[in-house]
Structures are given as C-alpha cells and as structure tokens.
Amino acid sequence: MAMTSPSGRNLRFVSNGVLVIIAVCFAVPLVWLVLASFDSSATLSVKIPTEFTLENFQKVLTPDISFIPLMNSLILSGGCAIVTVVVAILAAYPLSRYRMRINKPFLYGILFGTCLPITAIMVPVYSLFVSLNLIDSVAGTVFFLAASSLPMAIWMSKNFMDSVPISLEEAAWTDGASMFTTLTRVVVPLMRPGIAVVFIFVFIQAWGNFFVPFILLLSPGNQPAAVSIFNFFGQYGSVAYGQLAAFSLVYSVPVIALYVFISRVLGGSNALAGAVKG
Amino acid sequence: MATIAPTPLGKDTDPAGGRGSSGTPSQGPRPGSARARNIRTVGRTIPLVPSMVLLALFLLGPIVSSFYGSLTNASLTGAAAQKSSFIGLDNYVKLFNSPDFPKSIVLTLVFLFASAVIGQNVLGLGLALLMRSANPGVRSLVGTFVVAAWVLPEIVAAFAAYAFFNQTGTLNTVLAWFGIEGANWLYTFPMIAVILANIWRGTAFSMLVYAAAVQEVPPEITESAEVDGAGGFKRLIYITLPVIRRSISTNLMLTTLQTLSVFTLIFVMTGGGPGTNSSTLPILAYQEAFKFSQLGFGTAIATIMLLIGAIFSIVYIRALKPEVD
Numbered sequence: 397m398a399m400t401s402p403s404g405r406n407l408r409f410v411s412n413g414v415l416v417i418i419a420v421c422f423a424v425p426l427v428w429l430v431l432a433s434f435d436s437s438a439t440l441s442v443k444i445p446t447e448f449t450l451e452n453f454q455k456v457l458t459p460d461i462s463f464i465p466l467m468n469s470l471i472l473s474g475g476c477a478i479v480t481v482v483v484a485i486l487a488a489y490p491l492s493r494y495r496m497r498i499n500k501p502f503l504y505g506i507l508f509g510t511c512l513p514i515t516a517i518m519v520p521v522y523s524l525f526v527s528l529n530l531i532d533s534v535a536g537t538v539f540f541l542a543a544s545s546l547p548m549a550i551w552m553s554k555n556f557m558d559s560v561p562i563s564l565e566e567a568a569w570t571d572g573a574s575m576f577t578t579l580t581r582v583v584v585p586l587m588r589p590g591i592a593v594v595f596i597f598v599f600i601q602a603w604g605n606f607f608v609p610f611i612l613l614l615s616p617g618n619q620p621a622a623v624s625i626f627n628f629f630g631q632y633g634s635v636a637y638g639q640l641a642a643f644s645l646v647y648s649v650p651v652i653a654l655y656v657f658i659s660r661v662l663g664g665s666n667a668l669a670g671a672v673k674g
Numbered sequence: 675m676a677t678i679a680p681t682p683l684g685k686d687t688d689p690a691g692g693r694g695s696s697g698t699p700s701q702g703p704r705p706g707s708a709r710a711r712n713i714r715t716v717g718r719t720i721p722l723v724p725s726m727v728l729l730a731l732f733l734l735g736p737i738v739s740s741f742y743g744s745l746t747n748a749s750l751t752g753a754a755a756q757k758s759s760f761i762g763l764d765n766y767v768k769l770f771n772s773p774d775f776p777k778s779i780v781l782t783l784v785f786l787f788a789s790a791v792i793g794q795n796v797l798g799l800g801l802a803l804l805m806r807s808a809n810p811g812v813r814s815l816v817g818t819f820v821v822a823a824w825v826l827p828e829i830v831a832a833f834a835a836y837a838f839f840n841q842t843g844t845l846n847t848v849l850a851w852f853g854i855e856g857a858n859w860l861y862t863f864p865m866i867a868v869i870l871a872n873i874w875r876g877t878a879f880s881m882l883v884y885a886a887a888v889q890e891v892p893p894e895i896t897e898s899a900e901v902d903g904a905g906g907f908k909r910l911i912y913i914t915l916p917v918i919r920r921s922i923s924t925n926l927m928l929t930t931l932q933t934l935s936v937f938t939l940i941f942v943m944t945g946g947g948p949g950t951n952s953s954t955l956p957i958l959a960y961q962e963a964f965k966f967s968q969l970g971f972g973t974a975i976a977t978i979m980l981l982i983g984a985i986f987s988i989v990y991i992r993a994l995k996p997e998v999d
Binding site for chain 1: 715717718719721722724725728729731732733735736737739740743797801804805807808809812813815816819820821822823825826827828829830833834835836837838840842843844846847848874877906927928931934935936937938942955956959960963964969972973975976979980983984986987988990991
C-alpha cells in the first residue's frame with residue numbers, strides 16, 4: 397500500500413478522524429450504562445458519578461431481583477442450546493454423509509427457516525401453546541426456542557461436518573461400527589470446536605431473547621432475566637436508573653464474555669458473522 | 675382462553691418424518707435389492723426425525739395455523755374466546771379498512787428502508803472500507819464499540835437507546851452544550867429515534883460481513899486500476915462494489931429480514947407510540963392480539979408479515995442456490 401505517499405497519509409488522517417467520531421457515537425449509550433451503574437444518583441443522561449459506589453449492585457444482587465431470573469435464563473438458554481446441538485448434530489450427519497433424495501428439500505426448508513421472522517409467528521405460537529396447555533411451561537419454551545434456532549444450527553453443523561474428512565469413518569465402518577457409533581466416537585470428537593461454536597451461538601441468542609419468554613412464560617418464578625429487567629423497569633425504572641443499569645450489566649456480562657471467547661477461538665472478530673455469511 | 679387451531683398441524687405433517695421411526699435400522703438382507711436399499715434409506719433418515727418433529731410442531735405448525743387462524747374470529751375475551759368460528763377474509767378486509775394497518779405498513783417500510791437498507795448497509799460498508807486505511811488502534815476501538823452494541827442482549831440495548839433519546843437523556847445534554855435545545859425525541863420524532871437506535875444496534879453485522887468481503891477483493895485489480903489513474907471513488911464504484919456484489923445482496927436480504935422482526939427495541943423505546951406513530955407490523959400484531967385481545971386480527975397481521983418474510987427468503991435462497999446443490 398502507498399502509505400508513505402502524501403495522499404496516503406491524508407487518507408489515513410481522514411479515515412482515523414471519521415472513525416473516531418463514529419466510535420464515540422456508538423460508545424456513548426454504552427458508556428451511560430456503565431457509569432450509571434456505579435452512580436448512586438444516576439439520571440438518564442451520561443455523567444461522571446459524583447462518587448463511585450457499588451450500592452446499585454448490592455441492591456440488585458438479591459435472590460428475588462437477579463439470582464432467580466439469571467438462573468432461569470441459564471436453564472432456558474442452556475437447555476435450548478443442549479437440545480439444539482444434539483438434534484442438529486443428529487440431523488447434520490445424514491445430510492453431510494449420504495446422498496439422499498430428502499437432502500435437497502430438507503436443506504431448502506432449513507434455509508427458508510433461517511430467514512423466517514420469528515417475531516411474526518409469536519401470535520400463532522401463543523395460540524398453539526394455549527391449545528397444548530404449555531403456557532408458562534419452561535420445557536415448552538425451551539423446545540420452542542430450540543426449534544427456532546434449529547435451522548441455523550443444522551446449517552452450521554452440516555458445514556462443520558463437511559470439513560471433517562470421511563476417511564476415518566470409513567475405517568470405523570470397515571470395523572463394523574454402526575452409524576450411531578461412528579457419529580459419537582469418530583465424528584463428534586473431531587468436530588468439537590465446531591460444536592462449541594454452534595452451542596455458544598445458540599446460547600447467546602437464547603440468553604438475549606426477550607420476546608419469546610415474554611409471551612410464553614407468565615409467572616415471575618419462571619421468567620428469565622430479560623423479562624424481569626423489563627418488569628423492573630416498569631416498577632422502579634423511572635426512579636432507580638442506577639439499579640436498572642447495574643442489573644443490565646450483570647445480565648450482559650456472560651454473553652459478552654462468551655462472544656470474546658468465541659472470537660478468540662475462531663480468530664478475528666467476525667466469528668458469528670462468518671457463520672451466518674452466505 | 676382461546677383455541678384457534680383445533681389440532682396442531684404438526685401432527686398432519688408428522689407421517690413424512692415419522693416414516694423413519696417405523697422402519698428397522700439398516701440391516702438389509704441382500705445389499706443391492708430395491709427393498710434393502712429402501713430399508714437402508716429409511717435407516718439413514720432416522721437421525722433427521724427429531725429435528726423434523728421439532729420443526730413441524732413449533733415452526734410449521736404455527737405457520738399453518740396462522741393462515742387458518744387469520745380466517746377466524748378468535749379472541750382472548752368475550753363470546754368468541756369460547757368457540758371461534760370461520761369468518762373467511764373478514765379480518766383482512768377489516769385490516770385494510772382500519773386506519774392503523776396501512777399506516778403500520780408505511781412505518782414498517784420506512785423503518786426497513788431507512789435503518790436496514792440505507793443505515794446499516796451503507797454505514798457498515800463505509801466502516802469496513804475506512805477501517806482498511808486506519809490505524810490498528812483506531813480500528814480496534816471502532817470494532818469494539820460497534821460490535822458491543824450488537825452483542826448486548828436486545829433488552830439492554832433497548833434501555834441504553836431509551837436513555838440516550840429520552841427528554842432528559844444524553845442526546846439532549848450534549849445538544850445543550852452547544853446551546854441547542856433538544857426535542858422530546860421519543861414523543862415528537864419516535865420513528866427517527868427508533869431508526870437511529872436500530873442502526874446503532876445492527877450495523878456491526880453488516881460491518882463484519884463487508885470487512886470479510888472487502889478482504890477478498892484481489893489486490894492486483896485494485897493496483898492496476900490505481901496505475902491507470904482511477905481515484906478512490908472510481909475504484910469503489912467500478913471494482914470493489916462489483917466484486918463484493920454477492921455479499922451485498924446477501925447482506926441486504928439478511929439485514930432486511932432481521933429488521934422486519936425487530937420488536938424489543940421499539941417496544942421498550944416507544945411502545946409503538948405515541949398513539950400508533952411508531953407501531954411497525956410486529957408491534958401492531960402484538961397490540962391487536964394481546965392488548966386488544968383480537969387474536970384473529972393479530973394473526974392476520976402475523977400472516978402478512980410471514981408472507982413478506984417468505985418473499986424475501988425466496989429471493990435470498992435463489993441467490994444461495996449453488997450452496998445447496
């Protein structure tokens with residue numbers, strides 16, 4: 397690149413300037429969140445706290461306000477991720493290894509499913525849950541979340557599985573291993589990193605999901621943190637911005653940590669977009 | 675409580691998937707015979723069954739019952755809640771005659787176009803291009819904050835945006851430093867606020883896709899164009915954009931579909947209001963179904979959203995066709 401030429405240096409200067417301005421615009425709402433959580437008299441506007449305090453976290457970190465909802469979030473997104481990964485790996489194996497007449501329509505169906513706006517089907521899903529008597533059922537919600545993340549998970553799993561060489565499996569087949577044994581003993585150990593990516597991807601999505609548990613889970617004892625934050629906002633939000641920010645931060649930390657972890661593992665920051673990219 | 679669809683339609687589609695479970699695993703007596711091959715195929719289909727059941731029950735079922743439910747007068751309260759009856763296209767007729775629905779369509783289109791097609795895509799592409807000629811430090815600074823807004827759970831992002839645009843929020847504080855008196859953004863200009871918030875929230879995706887795509891532009895072509903005297907803008911128009919056009923179309927499709935289903939951001943920031951001034955289709959469907967208990971009405975809106983999503987999906991799948999074949 398012509399970095400030493402004058403035009404190159406000007407370009408670099410302009411790019412840096414524009415980027416810094418954009419970075420500041422993107423950062424301000426996030427900075428408010430962090431500063432407000434340490435401020436005992438937080439407002440809606442970004443300001444340096446008069447004194448840094450952990451009071452907000454202390455008030456929020458109680459079983460009723462945050463531990464039970466966070467536990468519910470963990471159950472929902474962990475359960476959803478486990479179900480999704482197991483079902484997706486099972487489905488990906490024949491799709492990746494055998495040429496069957498069902499492959500093409502199935503994959504088209506899956507691809508179609510990845511595009512569907514899940515928000516759009518929540519009203520009919522609510523009716524379905526009412527008629528199956530599944531409203532407020534954690535298991536039902538887990539399975540619905542799993543179903544809604546399955547298309548993307550199957551697509552990703554199939555791509556990861558395609559890159560596992562088939563020669564080792566042929567050896568296992570020769571030794572008389574069944575399809576299931578081959579899958580669990582040979583393929584799954586070889587694609588462990590891919591499985592981790594799918595698991596984390598699904599987990600992050602389920603952890604952040606607000607609309608689905610908001611519609612399907614009614615009793616506060618079952619609701620995940622996303623919904624309880626919303627309720628907290630409705631009850632105390634107009635006075636206790638600091639606590640709201642602290643709660644939001646506690647709730648966000650796990651997914652941020654997982655994202656940082658997964659982007660380190662995959663190298664580069666485009667971990668999730670790379671998986672989604674056509 | 676209402677029951678729209680008498681039975682979940684997952685059951686009807688089950689035999690296609692359930693076929694696998696009735697067959698025995700692949701131990702055909704004579705390899706090569708048609709019967710043995712059939713049994714083997716059935717055996718190989720078994721691992722697909724759990725996913726088919728889940729998808730049929732929880733995705734296909736609601737979609738099909740959405741089409742049926744939109745033709746009934748199902749409701750959460752009143753007489754229709756006990757027993758819904760078939761009323762044909764009445765919901766759709768009412769929908770198009772009500773003032774809220776056409777307005778909501780327009781708002782949705784404005785939201786899609788301004789925040790996804792223009793905002794996220796142009797800003798994402800711009801960021802990806804600018805980052806190539808920036809210092810590594812600046813690059814990671816921008817990357818961190820843009821991606822952070824995207825990684826945050828949607829409810830948290832929605833609160834951060836709410837605080838930013840609130841009358842006593844950060845935006846007005848900053849404007850006051852320059853002596854400008856800000857407006858009550860969420861009340862006076864709700865669409866502008868949610869559009870900007872959605873750009874803030876979603877640009878990271880486009881940026882990451884474009885950053886990956888731009889890297890794959892062969893440097894030889896760019897260099898030879900530079901030798902021929904093409905300036906930066908010409909290089910962008912004639913080289914970079916044509917080379918990454920597949921990424922552009924894919925990304926346009928995906929961001930549009932994601933934006934079509936944005937609910938939480940608008941719901942938390944404005945609640946669709948004031949009145950219905952920022953009620954896009956997902957918000958309107960929610961309000962009709964759960965606030966005003968018109969389940970059939972809400973289902974009709976959901977069906978229309980599904981149709982819009984389906985059209986976009988088909989265009990997207992046609993673009994991706996080579997990957998499936």
